[in-house]
Every structure is written in structure tokens, then in C-alpha cells.
Amino acid sequence: MHVVMDISVSPFGVGLSFSQYIAACHEIFEKAGLKTNLHAYGTNVEGEWDTVFAAVKQCHETLHEMGVVRLTSTIKAGTRIDKEQSMTDKIDSVQKRM
Amino acid sequence: MHVVMDISVSPFGVGLSFSQYIAACHEIFEKAGLKTNLHAYGTNVEGEWDTVFAAVKQCHETLHEMGVVRLTSTIKAGTRIDKEQSMTDKIDSVQKRM
Amino acid sequence: MHVVMDISVSPFGVGLSFSQYIAACHEIFEKAGLKTNLHAYGTNVEGEWDTVFAAVKQCHETLHEMGVVRLTSTIKAGTRIDKEQSMTDKIDSVQKRM
């Protein structure tokens, strides 16, 4: 099952700068061979369901090891059975309408 | 790793009533032995990370089998390393402040 | 325009206990005359669009006054034109299917 996901991590107990934690998760997604796209309020991730969610779990584990005491991930996970649709397809289909 | 999750499923391509799909996911969470609490915009789920996310995957698979063409789950997943905190604890700690 | 909303506030820069901030927002929603329902990962709020979102703004302003340095609200806002549906209706329609 193919999934297009969006994830935004909220690390608590480590101050007000989150960039190192977002970068650590981004690196986990990249190393897992997933397609990624960083934006101003999260990261788009695309790939097989099991690979994607194993990476999400590893992101939580890694951030806790880095000292994050409390962590909320806000996730949108999209699957469909009518056609394959990549992150790029989704953006292209909107931009054609603009 | 213990997780308190909130999940809201958005099924597309099957009309405007989502209750049977929400009920199907709820049943999957219950059968997996997870604690659940249904509210007006999703379901709180609590348990071990792997059990929780295996149930989320099963929910996507089951809804597609039921005819849902396109499905987005909106998820909040919270983990912490300072203390165990259940769904009930979270609600209690707020209600004490009211 | 009637809206059923779910809101979860993530206050940063004020430690690891969020209950006083959640309680403060809850009080704002109550004082605005909105229907509310607290759950383990947020609060359901129901009412007229302008009243609901004025209260969300007041919640941000109030939490910053209380010392919250950085604040993310995660919101689901649902409107529909086919029928009136309250928070209670939404839960009832799922529970009938269980």
C-alpha cells in the first residue's frame, strides 16, 4: 500500500528551536529511501506504508534519544485504490487549475 | 513505546455519511485490545506503538475493501519519556484546572 | 455558517504540563457560549463560524499573555450545507453502527 504522508513534529522540553529535530527526522526519511519535501509547516513523505511508518517510529525514538521529553507528531496519511498518485502529481494537478 | 493517538478518517468516493467507516475502524482498535474514546471529530486510541499503527494500517486496508476509493487519516501521535500518562490522566489534569 | 471544530493547542517554552493552558482556552470557549467537549487530545467546539474563530484568536492572545512563547493550534473545521449536524449527532450516528 502506497502512502503520501505529511508529518509535523512538535518537540517539547527542549526550548524553542526545532530545526535540529526536524533535520534529524528528515535524514531518517531520506535514509529509508523515501521521497521527501520539506515545507514551512512539516514534511511531505511518500513511499510504501510499512517503510514510511517504520521511519516515523524511528523519528520518535531518535528525538527522545536526543533529549526531547515529550513529542507530538501531526500526520496526514493518504491512500487510494483508483490510481497511483505521487506528491508531484498532486501539486501538478492543482497548478494546472491556477 | 507507549503512544496516545488521535485519529480522524476522511473517506472519499462513498457519499456523505462516514459513520459506518468510523465504526469499522473503531472495531479494529477494540479488537486489537487498545483503549479507545470516540469524540465528535475523531477517536482517541492508546496503547503500544506497534499495535496502534498496525491497527491504523488495517483500518486503511479494511475501508478500501469496503469501497472507499481515497482515504486520508489525520493523526496526532504523542509519546513521552518522563512519565506514563494515559488518556484519562490527560483529561483529569485539565479538569482539575477548570 | 455553523462549524464543528476540533482544536488542540501546543504551547512551547513553558515546560511540559499543558493543562492550565488547555483549561484557559476551554474557559474562553465556554464564556463565548460555545458547546465544548474535552477529550484526551483536544477539544471539540461547536457554534457559529465567527464566534468560534474569534475565540480561537482570543485563546492565542491569552496564552501568549500567560507566557507561552510559541504556540501551534491544530484545528479541524467542518462545515456542511446539506443538513444541520451537531457534535452529539456525529457521535450518535457512529454509535448506532457499533
Added chain:
Amino acid sequence: MHVVMDISVSPFGVGLSFSQYIAACHEIFEKAGLKTNLHAYGTNVEGEWDTVFAAVKQCHETLHEMGVVRLTSTIKAGTRIDKEQSMTDKIDSVQKRM
């Protein structure tokens, strides 16, 4: 109050292609003079709180006029009082860590 927002619209009752609705909201944000950035699972929007949320309301009204029967917007709204931070600043600070 300055806000960086992420919004993802889920239109129900109008088939499986959402691009025209996403494009319509995007146009509303642009016309309101807000900074926007389209990604694969939503749109980043930046500006003054009142302008941003007036545009969100207009997006709901417009999509209902276009025939969307039921509509959920999933929103992250971030405010902070320690410094001004734009969408571009947020991305830059992460990319420096990669």
C-alpha cells in the same frame, strides 16, 4: 498578530479530484495579499491573523457555492512572541542543519 498557517481542504460530495477546490482557495489567499506555498498535502499561508482567517472563511463559503456539500479544513496555526519568523526562515533554519 502574525500567523504562519498550514491548511488542507477535504471536500466531500464532489468526486475524487480536489484540484479545482484547492486552486480556488489558493486564489483567495493570493487575492488577500497573503504569502502562500503549495505543497503535496496542503498550502502554507502567512500573514496577519484576521486576514488569514477571513480568507479561510471565504474559502469555505466559496467551495460550498461551488457545490461542495461537506468540507473539512485541517489547519495548523502558529504564533510566537519572541521573534518574527517567516515561512522562508522556518525552512532555512532546518536546511542549515541538513
